[in-house]
Amino acid sequence: MQTKDMETRTIAQTAREVARATARASTAQKNAALKAMAAKLENARDRVREANDADLAGAIEAGLEPKLLDRLRFNDGKIDARIRCLHKIAELPDPVGEVLREDERPNGLRVARMRVPIGVILMIYEARPHVTVNAGAFCLKSGNAAILRGGSEAKHCNDLLGDLWKESLAEADLPVEAIQVISGSHEDIDVLLGLDEYIDLVIPRGGKGLIEAVSRRSLIPVIKHYAGVCHVYVDEGADIQDAIAIAIDSKCLMPEVCNAMETLLVHREQASELPRIVSALKGAGVTVKGCLLTRAILPDVEPASEDDWRTEYLDNILAVRVVKNVEEAIRHINAYGSHHTDAIVTADESRAQQFVDQVDSAVVLVNASTMFCDGEALGMGAEIGISTDKLHARGPMGLEELTSYKFVIRGNGHVMGGNGQ
């Protein structure tokens, strides 16, 4: 085995070793580390920006595309947001040790499930240094040991953030290896993904290519956070003012996020309202592409191809399609969407329920913007990501979604075969 591989292995082994101490850390200790990190981030603000500038300079030289440069940029606004997030996570209830579904069996046995940390969590991500703060905070508060493997393009900034985590953990009397930040080559990812004896869960965050590559190669369970091809469907009889407000919010508030709307479906009885809807969207800066029926009403609209129905633009572009009824809308969403976040605007409760029951997505909304697929808005405090998987966690993932449970059974000398039954 090569020296580099041995080092990577040691990182994983160390994480496993400290995971038990991390799991038993008190709430006060964990919160102290989170608050220390917030203070250090504030105090080291200039150094963090300098490190990030060095990364940005390197990335520009290497010809990184502008979208990735945006993600790599860790400016004052983003630093402020992370400081607020650290304080917020410190205020959230500690999920570890929470007792779920306690009940007493007819034989007097008391049965409960107790929340426990998962163990060792590996995050693999590109560019975004804010993940180094965010994911570290989530893993720590949920009692897990974290390995945060950022992209080499963010190395300077991540190394510094890793040092700040170490100092923060030490101040709270926690093992400094509870959050290990590494920036490696692609080879180290292959080594890590084979270490299922040390690592319990992998969460890749980044483009589809990264997530697919990680899923295919990993021996460790992976929770995937794929892109969103999200829809808003405007039903027959829906209030058009509401529909326009929800469409504009879903498309324009943050076009770059995974839960932004990419396709607007409109019931054919509402097709006569298309000029009003499209004009409002255009007024908000959106380029509209449309199906044949849309273009029959609005000939100026660019044609949408089959590919458009499957495209996550992450930009001020929107595909519009006229559908026959709610059934066709549901079929379109299940066939072309990414099972992420989809909304119906309707005045009819039975069709709302049909949409909720039959749209196979992590988040289904009735008369609300797709922007509400958001951990904070849903009362989870914040989120480490939005799972597009069905196993373990689906939709926004908060602290609870980073835990497992154990059964705790208490008896009084109970035996199954004898008198205890």
Next chain:
Amino acid sequence: MQTKDMETRTIAQTAREVARATARASTAQKNAALKAMAAKLENARDRVREANDADLAGAIEAGLEPKLLDRLRFNDGKIDARIRCLHKIAELPDPVGEVLREDERPNGLRVARMRVPIGVILMIYEARPHVTVNAGAFCLKSGNAAILRGGSEAKHCNDLLGDLWKESLAEADLPVEAIQVISGSHEDIDVLLGLDEYIDLVIPRGGKGLIEAVSRRSLIPVIKHYAGVCHVYVDEGADIQDAIAIAIDSKCLMPEVCNAMETLLVHREQASELPRIVSALKGAGVTVKGCLLTRAILPDVEPASEDDWRTEYLDNILAVRVVKNVEEAIRHINAYGSHHTDAIVTADESRAQQFVDQVDSAVVLVNASTMFCDGEALGMGAEIGISTDKLHARGPMGLEELTSYKFVIRGNGHVMGGNGQ
């Protein structure tokens, strides 16, 4: 692609296609299919036994080991148990559509999680034809489409059971492909494990070799059901009558199951009670192996080697070790055990809590037999297996553990950026 591979692919694709109908099946339909299967199993009892006899004859000729022959045998007692189980699962509440954690946000948005089926579940198992009944029933009641891939040694019996499922589903007006029973070669497993676009979850049931091979090759998430190296720890000051009753129940009631005790740990202050404990165990037919300290007190006891601490005997054999204190017991269990099911017998609540908090196992018991790691005993009605994983489901898995959820968010024209916040 070969014809056989195409056929296997078609099975998975068909499962995906019918999964949506299965997910929407009414509780009445699903229960009707379960009861029809119970009646058919009763009526076809002779044919089932004949098919099983043919499998047994082939297996004996092929030189299958006696333990596997036992698992392959599907006699009247086992058929009766399956009929009871089908009725019991029909009586359990339907998990699909259950609304979890409904709450209203300060902005008036109503947020809930709704239980939904996972989708398509693939079971891969060896020998045991009873899994063909059991797993089919669990998957169906939880709204999932099932592919049940049994070993070729059980082909005759499984083919017949698959036909009975088809008839039962048809009578309940459900797609007959909701439960597809196949008995293939090893090659078909490789094909199935690559079909992550059609299959959502794989549950392998069988020996360690099978589970490891499936986990390594699968692109689909796997929930593992590994063996149990389970412990009972007799604490200082524990009631020795209770300790003996719990040890005998944990070891002798069903030595062949994964939650049977394999190692007994005894606090050194209780070492003087070892003659009484060991004599009771021997009286129940158990062969005892012991550590040096055990043998210092009971020289007739065979020595236990380092390997014994890691061995799942699944037989009337028990390893006994004297430990210094509860900390050493916990260290032993976490180091040598399989994180499955472990019990403490104690009169001291603080040490009980320490054991519960620090033993990293799916099921932790205080003053109760390890036999209570059992879906029925824990109020889950029954179980499809006992997960040794931490992701998604841990410990006994019932109907709820075969479901996922979706977020359902209802607003009233809510938008994030404007007045709806």
